[in-house]
Amino acid sequence: MTAPRLTLPSPAKLNLMLHILGRRDDGYHELQTIFQFLDYGDEITFAVRDDGVIRLHTEFDGVPHDSNLIVRAAKKLQEQSGCALGIDIWIDKILPMGGGIGGGSSNAATTLLGLNHLWQLGWDEDRLAGLGLSLGADVPVFVRGRAAFAEGVGEKLTPVEPAEPWYVVLVPQVSVSTAEIFSDPLLTRNTPPIKVRPVPEGNSRNDCLPVVARRYPAVRNALNLLGNFTEAKLTGTGSCVFGGFPSKAEADKVSALLTETLTGFVAKGSNVSMLHRKLQSLL
Numbered sequence: 001m002t003a004p005r006l007t008l009p010s011p012a013k014l015n016l017m018l019h020i021l022g023r024r025d026d027g028y029h030e031l032q033t034i035f036q037f038l039d040y041g042d043e044i045t046f047a048v049r050d051d052g053v054i055r056l057h058t059e060f061d062g063v064p065h066d067s068n069l070i071v072r073a074a075k076k077l078q079e080q081s082g083c084a085l086g087i088d089i090w091i092d093k094i095l096p097m098g099g100g101i102g103g104g105s106s107n108a109a110t111t112l113l114g115l116n117h118l119w120q121l122g123w124d125e126d127r128l129a130g131l132g133l134s135l136g137a138d139v140p141v142f143v144r145g146r147a148a149f150a151e152g153v154g155e156k157l158t159p160v161e162p163a164e165p166w167y168v169v170l171v172p173q174v175s176v177s178t179a180e181i182f183s184d185p186l187l188t189r190n191t192p193p194i195k196v197r198p199v200p201e202g203n204s205r206n207d208c209l210p211v212v213a214r215r216y217p218a219v220r221n222a223l224n225l226l227g228n229f230t231e232a233k234l235t236g237t238g239s240c241v242f243g244g245f246p247s248k249a250e251a252d253k254v255s256a257l258l259t260e261t262l263t264g265f266v267a268k269g270s271n272v273s274m275l276h277r278k279l280q281s282l283l
């Protein structure tokens with residue numbers, strides 16, 4: 001008998017602002033950032049196996065099977081929970097890699113939440129977010145599924161409720177290495193912490209932008225083009241660039257003009273991840 005399949009969303013995120021406060025002894029940077037989700041992302045399908053084998057059936061260019069964050073997340077959860085079950089996994093991948101919209105981190109979080117459900121582990125969110133952090137700084141926010149003001153390396157999360165506009169997201173055809181941007185000597189690393197909550201208006205800067213724009217002409221070009229219509233921002237360390245619009249019609253109009261020469265998409269901002277909305281509907 002074939003096992004039933006469960007398909008779950010794996011949404012993208014945007015960093016609505018990103019300040020770098022300093023560098024820790026382990027080389028990681030202390031940040032303040034606001035994460036919001038997009039109603040746009042990959043879809044991951046799971047089917048439980050009873051032989052303990054973990055197998056991702058979809059191949060990724062340049063990412064070996066055992067290095068894929070989906071497989072690493074599944075293996076860690078299996079090891080730490082002592083679960084004897086395995087899993088077959090397929091992914092419909094639409095999120096660009098190295099785009100700053102968190103595709104790999106989101107895939108890891110969807111895997112953790114999906115397997116917790118299918119393997120009936122009963123882990124709570126704190127424990128899943130803790131395991132997630134060991135896979136990447138952006139994984140915990142995807143595990144928790146609420147738009148958040150993040151501190152530390154991105155793991156200290158306070159829920160926030162920014163406006164939920166329609167975004168035009170441009171995807172310059174370059175993959176930006178997060179590690180490379182964080183090691184650039186010219187990176188601003190001394191922005192004073194914001195101590196007031198909620199974060200006051202006028203703090204929407206991304207400290208990575210000058211370094212990324214200098215290194216990647218394609219990102220600079222996307223910022224300039226979108227900047228003709230709205231405030232154009234960089235998410236994470238890029239490469240993606242985004243701007244908000246009050247309606248889908250306006251976002252579609254600008255997107256149609258820009259995607260004649262650039263790749264991009266339109267998506268709604270969301271303060272609750274579509275993964276969590278789907279999981280809630282299963283209970």
Ligand SMILES: C[C@](O)(CO)[C@H](O)COP(=O)(O)OP(=O)(O)OC[C@H]1O[C@@H](n2ccc(N)nc2=O)[C@H](O)[C@@H]1O
Pocket residue numbers: 015027028029030031033100105135136137138139152153154178179182236237
């Ligand atoms: C820049 C952001 O995208 C903002 O959301 C994230 O903080 C990056 O999160 P991520 O892709 O999950 O990052 P990780 O896979 O943990 O780290 C990639 C590399 O970026 C650097 N890194 C990352 C996060 C951070 N707070 N400080 C860093 O210095 C480190 O060199 C690390 O080796």
Ligand SMILES: Nc1ncnc2c1ncn2[C@@H]1O[C@H](COP(=O)(O)OP(=O)(O)OP(=O)(O)O)[C@@H](O)[C@H]1O
Pocket residue numbers: 062063067068069070096097098099100101102103104105107108138175176178236237238239
């Ligand atoms: N399932 C996965 N999806 C995407 N990338 C993965 C995955 N597993 C491993 N990777 C590796 O992780 C790298 C970063 O991918 P990711 O899509 O998370 O980048 P990103 O959007 O810039 O993320 P972030 O905003 O978290 O920095 C990829 O270049 C790839 O080598």
